Amino acid sequence: NSTSGKLREILTEAIQDSYKRLIQPSIEREIRNSLSESAEEQAIEVFSSNLRSLLLQPPLKGKVVLGVDPAYRTGCKLAVIDETGKVLDIAVVYPTAPKNDTAGAEKKILSFMKKYPIELMAIGNGTASRETEQFIADMIQKHNLDASYMIVNEAGASVYSASKLAREEFPDLQVEERSAVSIARRVQDPLAELVKIDPKSIGVGQYQHDVTQKKLNESLTFVVETVVNQVGVNVNTASSSLLQYVSGLSKAVANNVVKKREEIGKFTKRSELKDIPRLGAKTYEQSIGFLRILDGKEPLDRTPIHPESYRSARSLLKMVGATVEDLGSSEMAEKLKAMDVKQTAEELDLGTMTFEDIRKSLVQPGRDPRDDLPKPLLKTNVLSMDDLEQGMELEGTIRNVVDFGAFVDIGVKQDGLVHISKLSNKFVKHPMDVVSVGDVVTVWVDQVDTQKQRIALTMLPQS
Incomplete structure (x- = not known):
């Protein structure tokens, strides 16, 4: 009996030790890996869906556009491009701090308006964007200009501007001037311009640096190829950047x-394309x-x-x-x-x-x-955070969709968040079932925290 008691004790210790030292860590690793894998798949799916929506934004064809890349110290870069995306003129103005030369900036933009049939101004949403927007909106009202403006997501524009491709395209322009051209072209044909940039630099999605980069790259490349071939x-x-995403073309x-x-x-x-070197019968087909x-x-x-x-x-x-x-x-x-x-x-x-x-x-x-998708939101005036009141109805553009909701640009410095619970009266499994990047939506102000620069919005109709 004493022997069997001793054996039981040794066996119990062995079981406890094997569980604690080997089995439990192994199961924990397995569960953690499984959860990480499904989270990674979800993050890549969110990024891919957002990218697809961004690339499929409707082009505003046939317009002469003034691209504005805002900045403080180095000034706002301006680029006028014609209906085909060709650069007609460039300049730098200083309407924001520290120079605050609004008179000089106004004079230059008005001379552009007189010289070219500019219908639309595209303002990048980076540093000094809202101050520049205020200046442009005031100028439109002051001179009763027959033009509107829109805020453009400029994510990745600086990456493109410093790239080899941009240097080949615009060898005589400064890096900052190239980004103003890119911002303007994103309005005319978002797809043609955004394919020049690494999809990871486009600024949509979530947790992109925490996922396997190889899987992410493969998924995003597939999205770009699918969209390019869908549109034609x-x-x-x-450009060569766009053509290389066409099925069969290297x-x-x-x-x-x-x-x-x-x-x-x-x-x-x-x-005639059959005569192109390396474009054989199979590639042509x-x-x-x-x-x-x-x-x-x-x-x-x-x-x-x-x-x-x-x-x-x-x-x-x-x-x-x-x-x-x-x-x-x-x-x-x-x-x-x-x-x-x-x-x-x-x-x-x-x-x-x-x-x-x-x-x-x-x-x-x-x-x-x-062309079947909602057109971008064009504006002629500007709001500040102080203008917002609870219950106020606004129109905005969806800038990013994540698992917990959607970020909406309503024309103030900070994008507002529509939490998943405020997207619809019905049950929403994922925000992407309701909204996509680029959608123009009606929202109501839920809460404003000016101290923390946070805006909570709702898409639930107000009674």
């Missing part, structure tokens, strides 16, 4: 496309459906229809008594919409999904999927 690329205006081939365009001028038809030629010899080249399906597209048009020259006409569109999908697809020897894609492309040949 104008092969006559796209960095080298993208550079060759730009070189060829510089040699021969504009491409007039898709088939893979990429050509995502490349557009908007004013070329072949009207179908401005659609997402692959050249392999041109014959089917023409046959479909013939069925409704139209030709490719009628693309986009409302009469032709009505006839195409009225066709029986299954029967017509069989007649053309096409799958129903392929038929639907071709029909949609013929009905809206130059359609940009970004």
Whole structure:
């Protein structure tokens, strides 16, 4: 009995020791790793979704824009760009402290307004942004200018400005002047400008430095590729940075496309791309459906229809008594919409999904999927934190979405937070189910803490 008691004691000690020293730490590591993995996946998913929304922000096409990169000591950099993104003029003004030369700044901007048909001013949201915004808003009111302004998320603009790409694009400009150009171009075509920047520098998401960088990079690159191919690329205006995200095109081939365009001028038809070095038959087949030629010899080249399906597209048009020259006409569109999908697809020897894609492309040949999204918020006046009162209704732009809510730019120095509990009257599993980056939303002021510079907002309608 004494022996069995001794054995039991030794066995109990062994079990306790093995649990404490080996089993418990192992289980703890396993649980911790599992939780870290799921948290990492969530952080990457949030970042990717925010990036997708940011890249898909609608472009404000056909506007001459004045880009403003605010600063205190070094002054506000100005860049005027035309409808195509070409730099027309640059300058530096000092409307903020320490110089406070508002008269000189006003004179310079008014001379730009007189010289160029500027409709919109794009102000970066970094240092001295709100002071610059106040100056611009006062000037618009004072001189009754037919122009509006918007605040642009300038995250990553300085990264681009100091990059090799920016030096090649603007060798004669200072780093700060390049960022003013980038801010203005982000308004005209956010996607074309933001692809020039490392996605991690764009300033959306959460915990990006705590996750596996390889996984994050792969996810973000996939998002950029998906968006670029979804929107399509104008092969006559796209930069090499944009082209390299097109399915099938490498960095080298993208550079060759730009070189060829510089040699021969504009491409007039898709088939001309076959002559580009290293763009072989397989690459052509893979990429050509995502490349557009908007004013070329072949009207179908401005659609997402692959050249392999041109014959089917023409046959479909013939069925409704139209030709490719009628693309986009409302009469032709009505006839195409009225066709029986299954029967017509069989007649053309096409799958129903392929038929639907071709029909949609013929009905809206130059359609940009970004046009369906809410346009950015344009402003002519400015608010300060002191103007805010509880219950005040405002319009704002979603700047970032995180697990616990959404940050909204309502036009004061500090973005306001709409907590997840204040996003909707219904249960919200994740803020992304309700809002996305770039959305223009109606909010009400919930609480303002001027001392801590915090603004709590709600999207729940006020009774």
